[in-house]
Amino acid sequence: MKENLEKVIKEICGKHGNDRSKMMDIVSGVHSQLGHVPGEAMGLIAAECKAERIDVESVVSFYAFFSKEPKGRVVIRLCNDIVDQMYGVQRVAAAFKEELGIDFGQTTPDGKFSLEWAPCIGMCDQPPAAMIGDKIMTWLSSDSAREIVRTLKECGDPSKLKHTLGDGNNAHELVQSAVSNNLREKGAVVFAPMELGAGLAAALSVSPTDVIKKMISSRLRGRGGAGFPAGMKWEFTRNAAGDEKYILCNADEGEPGTFKDRVILTEAPNVLFEGMTIAGYAIGSKQGLLYLRGEYAYLRAFLENVLAERRKAGLLGKNIMGKGFDYDIRIQMGAGAYVCGEETALISSCEGLRGDPKNRPPFPAQKGYLGKPSCVNNVETYCAAARIMEKGDAWFAALGSQGSSGTKLLSISGDCKRPGVYELPFGVTLKDVLERVGAEECIAVQVGGPSGQLVSKADFGRKICYDDLATGGAIVVFGKGRDILEIAHNYMEFFCEESCGYCTPCRVGNELMKSRLERIMAGHGESSDLRYIEELGLTMKTMSRCGLGQTSANPVVTSLKNFRSEYEKRVIKREDGMQPSFDIHKALETSEGITGRKSVHFV
Numbered sequence: 001m002k003e004n005l006e007k008v009i010k011e012i013c014g015k016h017g018n019d020r021s022k023m024m025d026i027v028s029g030v031h032s033q034l035g036h037v038p039g040e041a042m043g044l045i046a047a048e049c050k051a052e053r054i055d056v057e058s059v060v061s062f063y064a065f066f067s068k069e070p071k072g073r074v075v076i077r078l079c080n081d082i083v084d085q086m087y088g089v090q091r092v093a094a095a096f097k098e099e100l101g102i103d104f105g106q107t108t109p110d111g112k113f114s115l116e117w118a119p120c121i122g123m124c125d126q127p128p129a130a131m132i133g134d135k136i137m138t139w140l141s142s143d144s145a146r147e148i149v150r151t152l153k154e155c156g157d158p159s160k161l162k163h164t165l166g167d168g169n170n171a172h173e174l175v176q177s178a179v180s181n182n183l184r185e186k187g188a189v190v191f192a193p194m195e196l197g198a199g200l201a202a203a204l205s206v207s208p209t210d211v212i213k214k215m216i217s218s219r220l221r222g223r224g225g226a227g228f229p230a231g232m233k234w235e236f237t238r239n240a241a242g243d244e245k246y247i248l249c250n251a252d253e254g255e256p257g258t259f260k261d262r263v264i265l266t267e268a269p270n271v272l273f274e275g276m277t278i279a280g281y282a283i284g285s286k287q288g289l290l291y292l293r294g295e296y297a298y299l300r301a302f303l304e305n306v307l308a309e310r311r312k313a314g315l316l317g318k319n320i321m322g323k324g325f326d327y328d329i330r331i332q333m334g335a336g337a338y339v340c341g342e343e344t345a346l347i348s349s350c351e352g353l354r355g356d357p358k359n360r361p362p363f364p365a366q367k368g369y370l371g372k373p374s375c376v377n378n379v380e381t382y383c384a385a386a387r388i389m390e391k392g393d394a395w396f397a398a399l400g401s402q403g404s405s406g407t408k409l410l411s412i413s414g415d416c417k418r419p420g421v422y423e424l425p426f427g428v429t430l431k432d433v434l435e436r437v438g439a440e441e442c443i444a445v446q447v448g449g450p451s452g453q454l455v456s457k458a459d460f461g462r463k464i465c466y467d468d469l470a471t472g473g474a475i476v477v478f479g480k481g482r483d484i485l486e487i488a489h490n491y492m493e494f495f496c497e498e499s500c501g502y503c504t505p506c507r508v509g510n511e512l513m514k515s516r517l518e519r520i521m522a523g524h525g526e527s528s529d530l531r532y533i534e535e536l537g538l539t540m541k542t543m544s545r546c547g548l549g550q551t552s553a554n555p556v557v558t559s560l561k562n563f564r565s566e567y568e569k570r571v572i573k574r575e576d577g578m579q580p581s582f583d584i585h586k587a588l589e590t591s592e593g594i595t596g597r598k599s600v601h602f603v
Helices: 002-015 020-034 039-049 053-062 082-086 089-100 142-155 198-204 208-218 230-239 260-267 269-283 294-312 343-350 379-391 393-397 430-437 484-498 504-521 527-543 547-551 554-562 564-568 589-595
Strands: 074-079 113-118 130-132 135-137 183-185 246-251 287-292 317-320 325-333 374-378 407-414 420-425 442-447 453-456 474-479
Touching: 002 020, 002 039, 020 039, 020 053, 020 325, 020 343, 039 053, 074 089, 082 089, 082 407, 082 484, 089 113, 089 142, 135 294, 183 430, 198 269, 198 379, 208 230, 208 269, 208 379, 208 393, 230 269, 230 374, 230 379, 246 269, 246 343, 246 379, 260 269, 260 294, 260 379, 260 407, 269 287, 269 294, 269 325, 269 374, 269 379, 287 294, 287 343, 294 325, 343 374, 374 379, 379 393, 407 430, 420 430, 430 442, 430 474, 442 484, 453 484, 453 554, 484 504, 484 554, 484 564, 504 527, 504 547, 527 547, 527 554, 527 564, 554 564
Parallel strands: 074 113, 183 420, 246 287, 246 374, 287 325, 407 474
Antiparallel strands: 074 130, 130 135, 317 325, 407 420, 442 453, 442 474
8 A cells, every 4th residue: 555655656746847846736636646645645745856744734734625634536615605605505505415414524434525615616607606526517506416416426427417518618628517608798808809829929029128118008907906007017027137037827816706717718718828928028938827726627628728729829839930939838726725816825836835925025026936036917917918919008098997998807796687707998887887787776796805895885886997996806796685794794704714824913803803793793792893893904904914814804894884884783782881792591591491490590
């Protein structure tokens, strides 16, 4: 048995050149073959890669898709974000539990199945949804959940599950997915028709500095939410000391309610890869990395094929388009960690480490991947760059609003008739967006995902742009009857789970915020609790190490700001000025039942 394990480890490590920086791929390979990564395997991996055992264990223990303990041959991950809960995921969960005979977090005695919750798998436009292995199943019901388990008990193979193929490339022979694009409105930038290589040819016809100048004059800002000027980031990276530089693409959209990149990767991968190649030429890079979230593993074979076709067409590899420019792209898989959407945590993951954010300065443009100057942008940003080179910087700058050029992809879900992806010009009002998606009797909108803000009707006239309602793309609609505090609580549970735990303001602050919110929801809140929430939120924003902790208090802080009456009506004022947090009557229920009489001391 030990000899067989050693052989497996040697083969997998050797496949990746025994490279310590490829630890994510090595651990993933071992996990895929063994179903887990036992302690003995960690030691063998460390020896092969000349690393410390703790380096291997830190990776295994950090990512949700890895485990030190054996898991079922088929892992069922059911999404439990706020939208899936709105659409009845608990009924689906009950069906899975009953059919499998286990609860969430458990594995069947025969070792065939594990059942787990997943915070968000990028399918909020078709909930409830689940990952069965790497296969995505959407629009689940209790009946379909039972059918899934029965089929898997017969064949044990998720690829044999019956479903209707989704539209577009979801039906491609290398995808064969039940996912639907739900691409509701195509704009002029990302999803418009584009001739293969047109943007790249235009870029290679001018100098790298001229390409950067076009990005700056186009006023393209990063589409991840922060809105940093893309051209400036490219310029900083190009001017940084060192000959070895890298382009990284953040395709780890883990914000609950976000799924726009999923559609780009499915229907416009060539536009993305063209933009990454143009960026590589601009900064003087020979290597690009696409960091693909583990939940989108079902797209990997398709994306690898697109890259292979680009190499055959002379658009990747050596001497691209005969211009003497060498550049290639490889795919780096993530493994279920929301914090890796933060650019320095993403870099850590690409280096084969825990997804811990790095201290800044130095910034990635100075010292990024493997300590080399690196440029990190998201999927939508690189797509926009390809279009700018194809159609011109003036054309792009004329789109959108004055401070926000171009279009913005919006992932819209929740209480609306037409959920999906909309490519709209910057400057569109939230009211217009809600009308487009059929959001009737809407009482609140979460703009920018949990890290954004919960907007009330009073602000529906505000504009989607960097100078007003900034968003990375997620918009969740909440209709009449939804509980504002329940929404905030769901998001806080997500942040408590996804915090990397490195810094105290985030690790502890999130738990304190959730605890205080629960106190108010239970009817034990005081008016001082509202001040506490505001002060704690400011502390977390000011003192947290990275963007996760700096924005994770937003679900409570912004809902308190915009829906204060919802909090105030939960705060019960007592004449004696006391707010008991312990319910003595509830605590006595069991003993009163046994004795058959009520307490004479607590009436």
